[in-house]
Amino acid sequence: MAERRRRGRQGRPSDQPRLPFTTQGLRRGARLALPVGVSTVAFGLVFGVLARRVGLSAGEVCLMSALVFTGSGQAVAIGMWATPIPVVPIVATTLLIGLRHVLMGLTLQPWYARLPAPRAYACYFLLTDESWALTTVEFDRDRADGGVLVGAGAVLFALWVSSSTVGRVIGAAIRDPSAWGLEFALVAVFIALLASLARGRSTVLPWALAASVAVAAEWWLPGAWYVLLGALAGSIPGLVRHA
Amino acid sequence: MHEPALLAIAGMAAVTYATRASGLWVGNRLKVTPRLEGVLDALPGAILVSLVAPAVARAGIPGLVAAGVTALFAVRLRGNIVVPMIVGVAVLLSVRLVI
Numbered sequence: 211m212a213e214r215r216r217r218g219r220q221g222r223p224s225d226q227p228r229l230p231f232t233t234q235g236l237r238r239g240a241r242l243a244l245p246v247g248v249s250t251v252a253f254g255l256v257f258g259v260l261a262r263r264v265g266l267s268a269g270e271v272c273l274m275s276a277l278v279f280t281g282s283g284q285a286v287a288i289g290m291w292a293t294p295i296p297v298v299p300i301v302a303t304t305l306l307i308g309l310r311h312v313l314m315g316l317t318l319q320p321w322y323a324r325l326p327a328p329r330a331y332a333c334y335f336l337l338t339d340e341s342w343a344l345t346t347v348e349f350d351r352d353r354a355d356g357g358v359l360v361g362a363g364a365v366l367f368a369l370w371v372s373s374s375t376v377g378r379v380i381g382a383a384i385r386d387p388s389a390w391g392l393e394f395a396l397v398a399v400f401i402a403l404l405a406s407l408a409r410g411r412s413t414v415l416p417w418a419l420a421a422s423v424a425v426a427a428e429w430w431l432p433g434a435w436y437v438l439l440g441a442l443a444g445s446i447p448g449l450v451r452h453a
Numbered sequence: 454m455h456e457p458a459l460l461a462i463a464g465m466a467a468v469t470y471a472t473r474a475s476g477l478w479v480g481n482r483l484k485v486t487p488r489l490e491g492v493l494d495a496l497p498g499a500i501l502v503s504l505v506a507p508a509v510a511r512a513g514i515p516g517l518v519a520a521g522v523t524a525l526f527a528v529r530l531r532g533n534i535v536v537p538m539i540v541g542v543a544v545l546l547s548v549r550l551v552i
Contacts, residue, residue, distance in 0.1 A: 407497060
């Protein structure tokens with residue numbers, strides 16, 4: 211991946227070969243997203259139930275899921291929902307939680323810079339923790355296809371919008387998914403994807419740093435700084451390695 | 454639907470898309486030195502670890518055990534995500550029942 215990224219950075223992106231964007235890529239992304247979709251549906255149903263409790267209509271839930279499309283940000287926003295609605299604090303908190311997407315988008319940029327800009331920016335609408343993680347591992351295996359992000363993102367989008375709306379409509383009939391351990395399904399998928407990114411001993415120190423800082427930050431700091439701080443801590447050893 | 458709710462939703466949508474797009478925008482304008490290259494190479498793994506570690510810690514001892522077993526299966530079955538996912542959830546539930 212490192213080698214590929216270096217090559218990608220030589221010269222202007224427009225001089226590089228186009229990033230393939232195929233139907234097979236779309237299909238592959240969609241297939242990869244299906245197991246992840248289990249946790250998306252569980253989370254979406256619960257989100258819908260919570261949104262009903264704070265007084266959102268089914269239309270508002272559907273609209274929010276379709277336009278915002280970010281589970282963690284929406285869940286926190288619902289937690290802040292009140293009458294009158296604190297619009298500015300809600301938007302500011304959503305921004306803070308979304309900042310990790312800046313880093314994720316940055317890591318995929320060497321590939322998406324090789325698509326026409328309007329198409330690349332459109333693809334990025336579907337960038338979520340899940341679609342980013344699946345795409346990263348695909349690109350790391352040298353199967354670079356711009357369609358993977360879109361295929362995975364589209365499946366997760368459809369599942370998120372529909373499950374959160376259904377949760378809002380049927381309400382309290384839904385049980386807490388933590389009773390079924392479903393909140394751990396996504397964690398397990400991410401662990402499996404990490405196994406694909408592992409590079410023996412050279413990853414031990416950066417990952418240990420990232421894990422310690424993320425856990426400490428989640429414990430002691432308010433808000434959603436932990437992903438950002440952990441990610442930065444884990445990439446600092448990279449400074450030294452290439453110095 | 455009422456106006457403040459729509460305003461909040463529109464604001465959330467705008468800032469969320471802005472965070473998504475800005476990674477691409479910044480990357481297109483970034484002058485990448487070899488040192489920065491090292492940081493960028495380490496970033497994907499570090500982001501993923503930072504998403505996972507607090508969730509595992511929050512799940513306590515069952516979470517730690519389930520994460521360990523999931524990692525073992527994941528390393529053995531490199532590339533498979535369905536089996537580690539099922540194993541992870543199953544182990545978490547089993548350990549919760551025991552302790």
